[in-house]
Amino acid sequence: MPYQKSLLRCPCGEEIRGETEDLLVEKAQAHLAEQHEGRTYEREMILFMAT
Numbered sequence: 001m002p003y004q005k006s007l008l009r010c011p012c013g014e015e016i017r018g019e020t021e022d023l024l025v026e027k028a029q030a031h032l033a034e035q036h037e038g039r040t041y042e043r044e045m046i047l048f049m050a051t
């Protein structure tokens with residue numbers, strides 16, 4: 001099983017976790033839609049910033 005990133009620290013201070021990269025991307029996009037209206041990131045960008 002390849003290593004999957006599971007934590008994204010949003011610039012607003014929020015920590016977003018997902019058990020898999022798919023879930024992390026999903027949660028990050030939901031957080032952006034809720035808290036940062038108008039700001040969206042591509043999957044690649046989210047995973048680039050995640051650890």
Ligand SMILES: [Zn+2]
Nearest residue numbers: 010012014035
């Ligand atoms: Zn945020």
